[in-house]
Amino acid sequence: MTPRVIDHKGGVWSIAVPIPDNPLGHTLVHLLETDRGPVLVDTGWDDPDSWDTLTAGVTACGFALADIHGVLITHHHPDHHGLSAKVRGTSGAWVAMHAADSAVVRRTREARPGQWLDYLLAKLTAAGAPDDHLAPLREARAAGRGRRLPGRRAALPDRAIAPGELLDLPGRRLRAIWTPGHTPGHVCLHLEEEHPARTPGSGRLFSGDHLLPGITPHIGLYEDPDDTTPTDPLGDYLDSLERIARLAPAEVLPAHQYAFTDADTRAEQLIAHHEERLSDLRALLREPRTPWQLATAMQWNRPWDQIPYASRNIAVSEAEAHLRRLVKLGHAELLPGNAPQRYQAV
Structure with a gap:
């Protein structure tokens, strides 16, 4: 196996760790050399091929897995956090994550059997999902499936990444920047x-x-099935983008695709994209719609009838995040009644 490794110079490498059966293809795990040994930024999906690629990639960078001193997790998703326990078990490395995402990892581990399916069924029912979409979830719940969620084998972090913290990495200056939106505890790391x-x-x-x-x-x-506190993930994300734009790094080393420059321009493009989407959704809400109806009317990278089953759940969640933002801005409101929820522009 010859892993795809890029030397970004200055003691920084990237290793393309595959994600099985996913159009993203791979996660770019970054290795940062420090005076105490190498530190990984993310680890990749928990899969045998991914593990072999990560191991070979670390070797190609001139180190062994046993040399890894620490693991910094940008966020809890399994294509980033999945192999953290195996890395820690092999090397004894510490694993660090923002407290908000550590709480998600802990909640996933402690969830009772079927809790996620119960929550998903209730959520999609309230969003107006049709019976033909809900039926497979009901069947899975009745059959006792859905007991195992992705990421249960990932490590429970033993260190917290505090916003603004200059991390304890001798020989390097790496500062944590809290950038919620994609997840509540997502962090970027500024070298x-x-x-x-x-x-x-x-x-x-x-x-x-x-x-x-x-x-x-x-x-x-x-x-969070146990927390009904209203949140505004899209508002969090837009605020986080503005902070990164002001930072104006010389180069961005992302977890997918490739390294790039002009971070401020890219941040501005993403802000404009979401502002346009909010405007389009407000226009759609001239007539009352459920979140499901809104999701089916939104523009995606393919027609709705070509979107896979599981991805439709993600699309509905994205529609709801935009609805939350419109409600917070006073541009939409939830209409009376809850069977199912219906929203209208104000």
């Missing part, structure tokens, strides 16, 4: 060192999924 090629700008940024060169990251509701 406050001159770019090796002296590219103008403020160091380099490990951006996770927050800022990607050609993809708009999913912004859905923060899912």
